[in-house]
Amino acid sequence: MKKVDTIIVGAGLSGMACAARLVAQNRSVIVLEARSRIGGRILCPAHQNFFADLGPSWFWPMVNPEVSALVQDLGLKSYPQFEQGLALFETKAGDIQTVSGCPMEPPAFRLEGGMMALIKGLFAQIGAQIIRLDHPVCEIRHLDNGCRVTVGHLDQPPRCTLSASNVILALPPRLAARSILFTPDLSYDLTQAMLKASTWMAGHAKFFALYDQASWRMMGLSGQAFSQRGPLGEIHDGSGAGDSPYGLTGFAGIPALRRKDEKTMSRAILDQLAQLFGPDAALPLALYYKDWSRESFTATEYDKKxxxxxxxxxxxxxxxxxxxxxxxxxxxxxxxxxxxYLEGALVSARRAADAVSIN
Incomplete structure (x- = not known):
């Protein structure tokens, strides 16, 4: 059982940023990721070199110094969220009203290549050799000189064990408390605090529809819409910085416990888009949908609300x-x-990497 300096559990933005900082210090690092991909809640399916954000979409340069610095360090390009024009409001009865737009303050920006560009940039700094996919952690045991980490599932024989001087839990506290056996047991107060910590996005579902034309802009609309009826509660223009494909994106307004399967939800989403933006909105080039409440490596049963x-x-x-x-x-x-937010992921990554560096 080879010992490394640091094991990082989770290859989302926080885990990848931690790894990049420690690799830059020539420390030995292994990143264990339960999924078969990196990125965590950053997920961007590709269509014609456009990357549709099904997780976080925005950052705010005026108040997000960590994200802004990373964007600059990785040489990425950003562009402002499109918000020109009027917005729509749909009542519970299905009446649609045209209202003034609600520009974000401070202004929000998107990334060319989607937020996955951050993960790809960090991956290039880290290297593939330290990342192990399909490696769910089921136990972490405290030793006299560090920790031992077991990979596998608690109800099955362990797949492998690794030891490290430090372990960084770069995953939601609630998920960690629910899925990992800690030996010795964590204190009751700490366990309760972890279980009570909400997991952002875990109860949400998000869609992204792509088109060759932005018909809503031709009607003087910003693409922004809010609905009391659903299935979508919030919609925004999700287009890129240049020409097609153009996009509409947003969040389901239906609680997780009431949401149907992907096929049923997709059909209902297209019907609603047609009601709001006209029949062309029901005929996207591509439609993507992600219900994060059904993602076992993001959500627990406590996240259905x-x-x-x-x-x-x-x-x-x-x-x-x-x-x-x-x-x-x-x-x-x-x-x-x-x-x-993404900024919080990077703030926590810096703090954890600094703690390892002085340990």
Missing amino acids: SCHNHPEFYPPGGKTSIWNNTLHFAGTETAGQFGG
């Missing part, structure tokens, strides 16, 4: 490290500021 207001996120139980500073918390839900 969506957070309609942005929760306040803090390190669980006020702790950023435990077990004599060998087990460290990262992930956007553990950030003391900008929790739930």
Whole structure:
């Protein structure tokens, strides 16, 4: 059982950013990812060299210094969210009203290549050799000189074990508390704090429809719409910086427990888009849909009820490290500021990497 300096659990933005910082310091690192892909809640299916964000879509340069610095460091290009024109509002009865647009303040920006461009850029800095996909962590045991990590499922024989001086949990605290056996047991207060920490996006579902023309812009609309009826509750223009494909994107307004299967939801989404933006909106070049509440490596049974207001996120139980500073918390839900956002993921990544560096 080879020992490394640091094992990072999770290859989302926080985990990848942690790894990049530690690799730059010539530390030995292994990243364990339960999924068969990197990115975590950043997911961007490709269509004609356009990448549709089914996870986070925006960052705000005026208040997101960590994301802005990473974008610059990776040489990526950003562009402002399209918000020119009027918006639509749909009542519970299905009446559609044209209203003034609601531009974001401060202004929001998207990335060329989607938010996956951040993950790809960090991957290029890290290298494939330290990332192990399809490696779910089922147990973390505290040792005298570090931690031992077991890969596999608790109800099956372990696939492999690894040891490290430090372990960084770069995944939602609730998911960690629900899916990983900690030995010795975590304190009752810490376990409860982890289970009570909301997981951002875990109760949500998001769609992305692509078109060769932005018919809504021709009608003087921004693509922004809000609905009390559903199935979509919030819609925005998701187009790229240049020509086609153009896009509409947004979130389901139906709670996770009431949402149907993908085929049924997709059909209902297209019907609603046609009602709002005209019949052409029901004929996209491509339609993507992701229900994060059905993603076992994102959501737990506690996440079926969506957070309609942005929760306040803090390190669980006020702790950023435990077990004599060998087990460290990262992930956007553990950030003391900008929790739930990409900025929070990077803030927590910097904090965890710094804790390892001085350990």
